[in-house]
Amino acid sequence: xxxxxxxxxxxxxxxxxxxxxxxxxxxxxxxxxxxxxxxxxxxxxxxxxxxxxxxxxxxxxxxxxxxxxxxxxxxxxxxxxxx
Amino acid sequence: xxxxxxxxxxxxxxxxxxxxxxxxxxxxxxxxxxxxxxxxxxxxxxxxxxxxxxxxxxxxxxxxxxxxxxxxxxxxxxxxxxxxxxxxxxxxxxxxxxxxxxxxxxxxxxxxxxxxxxxxxxxxxxxxxxxxxxxxxxxxxxxxxxxxxxxxxxxxxxxxxxxxxxxxxxxxxxxxxxxxxxxxxxxxxxxxxxxxxxxxxxxxxxxxxxxxxxxxxxxxxxxxxxxxxxxxxxxxxxxxxxxxxxxxxxxxxxxxxxxxxxxxxxxxxxxxxxxxxxxxxxxxxxxxxxxxxxxxxxxxxxxxxxxxxxxxxxxxxxxxxxxxxxxxxxxxxxxxxxxxxxxxxxxxxxxxxxxxxxxxxxxxxxxxxxxxxxxxxxxxxxxxxxxxxxxxxxxxxxxxxxxxxxxxxxxxxxxxxxxxxxxxxxxxxxxxxxxx
Numbered sequence: 001x002x003x004x005x006x007x008x009x010x011x012x013x014x015x016x017x018x019x020x021x022x023x024x025x026x027x028x029x030x031x032x033x034x035x036x037x038x039x040x041x042x043x044x045x046x047x048x049x050x051x052x053x054x055x056x057x058x059x060x061x062x063x064x065x066x067x068x069x070x071x072x073x074x075x076x077x078x079x080x081x082x083x
Numbered sequence: 084x085x086x087x088x089x090x091x092x093x094x095x096x097x098x099x100x101x102x103x104x105x106x107x108x109x110x111x112x113x114x115x116x117x118x119x120x121x122x123x124x125x126x127x128x129x130x131x132x133x134x135x136x137x138x139x140x141x142x143x144x145x146x147x148x149x150x151x152x153x154x155x156x157x158x159x160x161x162x163x164x165x166x167x168x169x170x171x172x173x174x175x176x177x178x179x180x181x182x183x184x185x186x187x188x189x190x191x192x193x194x195x196x197x198x199x200x201x202x203x204x205x206x207x208x209x210x211x212x213x214x215x216x217x218x219x220x221x222x223x224x225x226x227x228x229x230x231x232x233x234x235x236x237x238x239x240x241x242x243x244x245x246x247x248x249x250x251x252x253x254x255x256x257x258x259x260x261x262x263x264x265x266x267x268x269x270x271x272x273x274x275x276x277x278x279x280x281x282x283x284x285x286x287x288x289x290x291x292x293x294x295x296x297x298x299x300x301x302x303x304x305x306x307x308x309x310x311x312x313x314x315x316x317x318x319x320x321x322x323x324x325x326x327x328x329x330x331x332x333x334x335x336x337x338x339x340x341x342x343x344x345x346x347x348x349x350x351x352x353x354x355x356x357x358x359x360x361x362x363x364x365x366x367x368x369x370x371x372x373x374x375x376x377x378x379x380x381x382x383x384x385x386x387x388x389x390x391x392x393x394x395x396x397x398x399x400x401x402x403x404x405x406x407x408x409x410x411x412x413x414x415x416x417x418x419x420x421x422x423x424x425x426x427x428x429x430x431x432x433x434x435x436x437x438x439x440x441x442x443x444x445x446x447x448x449x450x451x452x453x454x455x456x457x458x459x460x461x462x463x464x465x466x467x468x469x470x471x472x473x474x475x476x477x478x479x480x481x482x483x484x485x486x487x488x489x490x491x492x493x494x495x496x497x498x499x500x501x502x503x504x505x506x507x508x509x510x511x512x513x514x515x516x517x518x519x
Contacts, residue, residue: 016154017155043224046223046225049220049221049223
């Protein structure tokens, strides 16, 4: 799966949690979930569960802690899909 | 008199309700005036082997939920007690003339006390199944806030932006009436200007199952659900489970007058006590002496004589304890026969809403004062002989009657031998707050 495909799926997944629509419109590789999208930090664990379901991967605690931005999340997803 | 001794008068300026026979104030008011039952048959109770297969569940569409909670709040949401509580609470706050704005500053003069028995029991069940399947991490972020007892106050406090006390009380079937009295005390003491008070209870067979096992729910009316809840009737055969939420905005008279708010009624006073599970009281049965004491102390607190009571809204669940409750009222008030006030039980229409019962019934009590009527006791065409021996049958109206009501007493009693009684008074504008 290409990076662009992953970002496209990720965009759909995070949409329900977004509190900053402007940040969501400009979502790109450098977007930070909390600072740019104003996602409630408690919801990050929900996004990770949604990622697991969508990409059929399992994400360990260490990887979870890294998943604060689009870029880091794409890297984790790629790593787990190729594992 | 120093400021600490000043006792604020407390009035009710907003109401909200989610009941089995009516969701929202207009539908509920119409239902209780016309005697509409909200009790229906539920196949899932039958399928799970319940003896009692009828119950009261409010009708709430998916579209309706979105009027109160955001799509994000509804993600992974499985708690009817929180849903009903939010609906009733938001409705009451708006009914009092306030707006709901997620960008408002915290209102440090407004708080809430919103009770429940258990919170989100279906969500709790989901969580237990996941944990037992070694999927604890799959609980996500939604489990804690929906299953903590104070989930309902946490949701409402955030939606409304309250900055005063935000908490949840729990005292079985006394919960809603207790919440009202706790909020009343807080305003009277000058610690808040407004308190949103109420209670809610889940629509769930997991809430109801234990009562079915105790054989205190009626199993004789599964084919005639609307006839099932029969407080004070000779053919009463146990209570019918219900669910929902009721909410009231309590406000200092000063604040209400300043805002030119609509005043539904005044809370004159009340009492909360316990029978200590002594003198006949147990975990599940009342100590009659304490019940009577609760009523007489409520009258003393309100500075009202027993003779002044026009209407009683009882606890009256349709179990064998109904006649004992009537006896306790006759003794506490020193009134019986045709001298007894009118009395009714909302449970005839909506069943026993358990932790929500006190709040839903207080809303109905306040509506009776505001609109000057006594709602009918449906299913009470055959009053129990132990009750007719104590009070005149015409004091238990089976059709709505119009009546000038000045003082109404409402009581709730709960497991744990706990009691609550509140005295409401019709609000008259000529009383300016300076005369008491």
